[in-house]
Amino acid sequence: MSRTDGSPRSRLNYASFNHAQLLSPESDKASSSEEDSDDDYAYGYDSDGNPQPMRTLKIKKNRFSVLKKLRLRSFRKSKRFWVYTIFALFIIYEIFRLYVGSEYIVLPEDVELDRPNEFLRNKKQLVSGLNIKSSIDEPFQFGCGIPDTKAPRASAAFVMLARNSEIEDVIKSMKSLERHFNQWYNYPWVFLNEQPFTDDFKETVAKYTNSQVEFGFIEPEQWEFDKLIDRGEFYEFIESQGDRTIMYGNLESYHKMCRFYSGFFYKHELVKKRDWYWRVEPDVEFFCDLTYDPFIEMEKRNKKYGFNVLIDELYYTIPGLFKETRAYIRNKGIKVKDTWELFIDDSKHVKGKHEQDYDGIRGFKRILRRIESNIYIKRIIQTKKKSDQWLNKLSPQILEELFDRVTDRPGINLDRFDREEYNLCHFWSNFEIARTDLFNSKTYEEYFKHLEKSGGFYKERWGDAPIHSLGVAMLLSKEEIHYFRDIGYKHSTLGHCPNNSPSNQLKYEAQDPILGKDEFGIFSKRTPDKPIKNGVGCRCRCPLNMKEIENLGSSCIKNWAKFTGDNYRQKQPLDLDYWEKEMERKINKNLATGGNIGDNLVDDIVNNLE
Numbered sequence: 001m002s003r004t005d006g007s008p009r010s011r012l013n014y015a016s017f018n019h020a021q022l023l024s025p026e027s028d029k030a031s032s033s034e035e036d037s038d039d040d041y042a043y044g045y046d047s048d049g050n051p052q053p054m055r056t057l058k059i060k061k062n063r064f065s066v067l068k069k070l071r072l073r074s075f076r077k078s079k080r081f082w083v084y085t086i087f088a089l090f091i092i093y094e095i096f097r098l099y100v101g102s103e104y105i106v107l108p109e110d111v112e113l114d115r116p117n118e119f120l121r122n123k124k125q126l127v128s129g130l131n132i133k134s135s136i137d138e139p140f141q142f143g144c145g146i147p148d149t150k151a152p153r154a155s156a157a158f159v160m161l162a163r164n165s166e167i168e169d170v171i172k173s174m175k176s177l178e179r180h181f182n183q184w185y186n187y188p189w190v191f192l193n194e195q196p197f198t199d200d201f202k203e204t205v206a207k208y209t210n211s212q213v214e215f216g217f218i219e220p221e222q223w224e225f226d227k228l229i230d231r232g233e234f235y236e237f238i239e240s241q242g243d244r245t246i247m248y249g250n251l252e253s254y255h256k257m258c259r260f261y262s263g264f265f266y267k268h269e270l271v272k273k274r275d276w277y278w279r280v281e282p283d284v285e286f287f288c289d290l291t292y293d294p295f296i297e298m299e300k301r302n303k304k305y306g307f308n309v310l311i312d313e314l315y316y317t318i319p320g321l322f323k324e325t326r327a328y329i330r331n332k333g334i335k336v337k338d339t340w341e342l343f344i345d346d347s348k349h350v351k352g353k354h355e356q357d358y359d360g361i362r363g364f365k366r367i368l369r370r371i372e373s374n375i376y377i378k379r380i381i382q383t384k385k386k387s388d389q390w391l392n393k394l395s396p397q398i399l400e401e402l403f404d405r406v407t408d409r410p411g412i413n414l415d416r417f418d419r420e421e422y423n424l425c426h427f428w429s430n431f432e433i434a435r436t437d438l439f440n441s442k443t444y445e446e447y448f449k450h451l452e453k454s455g456g457f458y459k460e461r462w463g464d465a466p467i468h469s470l471g472v473a474m475l476l477s478k479e480e481i482h483y484f485r486d487i488g489y490k491h492s493t494l495g496h497c498p499n500n501s502p503s504n505q506l507k508y509e510a511q512d513p514i515l516g517k518d519e520f521g522i523f524s525k526r527t528p529d530k531p532i533k534n535g536v537g538c539r540c541r542c543p544l545n546m547k548e549i550e551n552l553g554s555s556c557i558k559n560w561a562k563f564t565g566d567n568y569r570q571k572q573p574l575d576l577d578y579w580e581k582e583m584e585r586k587i588n589k590n591l592a593t594g595g596n597i598g599d600n601l602v603d604d605i606v607n608n609l610e
Helices: 025-033 063-077 079-099 101-105 116-120 164-185 199-206 231-243 252-263 294-300 321-332 338-343 364-382 388-392 396-407 442-454 464-475 557-563 576-592 602-609
Strands: 041-045 051-055 156-161 189-193 213-217 276-279 284-286 305-307 310-312 344-346 420-422 425-427 432-435 481-483 489-491 494-496
Touching (some): 156 252, 164 199, 164 284, 199 213, 252 464, 321 442, 321 464, 338 425, 338 464, 338 557, 364 396, 364 576
Parallel strands (some): 189 213, 305 481
Antiparallel strands (some): 276 432, 305 432, 310 425
16 A cells, blocks of 8 residues: 555555465466565565565465454454453353352252251252241242232231431332332331431321321330439440440440330330231341231231341340340249240250260260260379380370360350350341230240349340340240241341242232332342242342352351251250260270270261161
8 A cells, every 4th residue: 555645654565466366376386486576575665765675475365354363363462352351251150140050059859957967068058949848837828929909907017116317218118018018918107216207207108108107206214224324334334345346336326226126116005006016127128029918827827926037146245145034034933935945055965973074065976075085084194104105005186185185274154054055046136027915925024124124235235136036935936936938138238038939930910000110220120030949939039249148157047947847856865874884885895905095986886876
């Protein structure tokens, strides 16, 4: 290509090519016979503008192919190529994970739920893929049904504690719950506040429901701490919790809220007049459609308390709670129900003269190992003449354990009483569907008064969730409690969203064109998640970035699955006296036949029993 401005030319002057000859086999032969043929040269220009011959490339393809190759090579070297490639791979991965990858974590239906450790060994086998149901408790409905909008309603209401300033979060929760449930059933809303609600708040929330809305005022004696409490001491405890970075520990309002939910909300006239309540928090989300009436279903099955999340509590928020709870149970002579076992780690799994030596050791094999080592260590101590040759016959393991026993400090169990301690599991009470008379019972009322007298609501940061849970464990059997696994729910950064049921996935039909519309923008316009084996939900649409609480280490749902399994049997205490004698006999026989102190005999015993 010639240029008229005299500027340097491109390195290859394609205008000098005879393209017909380049593409012809005959021309190739002809040009090769003449060493310095003009066709083998292109003319460029040097820096002074003088023409210079340049050896051309032997090109057998069209010049446009050469240009394309050069451009592609340049593009591959550019940053844009790698950015586009990485972005495309990410999109492919997300699509695979969403629509294909989830199938790889689903478990077989025949997994025995009373032995959770067996199916948790494989990390790919997640709790969220298990078939958690039994004759004791199972979802009221798998998948969707057609809402019975004309059926009788229960005496129930949604109960929300909210401030006037939380109006946006209140609306978010209302829109979500109305969209996924209440547009069909129209249960009333009850709002409670320690300050009078403004007219603007009342008028605004009324726009987001077709149901009755009631507003209640919390009396100062139910919200404020007793005026007789030394205020200096009160603030010292509160500030101390803040200094120790205990979550919400330095917020006086949080202490008041926990105290109110622990002992007063169910006494409010707007709540007490109803048989049931569904507690709702500002700024929560629901992800699945609930097409049946949970209050009616609980009445039919004699359920009295329903939960959605079962999780560990932070220990340093309640270090003294279990002590006070055990003191109340002992003082009142209360016989706790079988649900108590769900929340307790105890050492009552062994009995015998030396049972205190095995406090905190769980598992048959570990207990036998401790019995064996106790006998060996006793033999070592009682042996008077210890030569180097004798010591060399001892196993390194038994010597190491002996040194550990000598140097270890004894453990101090501040929260263990009557060989029981709280395992910190609790029903997450920001979601509750329960009978109001459960907490209005005499036993629970006296329990709350005992806790109030101890001062733990300000000396520590006692939450209403562990208090409700321990109270429920005292009062209800496990048959009276229900896990609402089919309800997708999120509060704060934690949440539960179930897999969709393979059956009964009906098409969504709104009862109300306003309340039934999508409330979460682009996210809610997605179709429901793909049904999964062992799924229970109805038209669930789970957030891609939310971690399923069932699969986290802080979840206690695996305990619930085991505890309510049809094959679950309360373990009988291990007879330590018998096994100490049996192990002594085994050791004596082994030593008499040439064995050494420290030989492992436990594995043989366990294998023979199996």
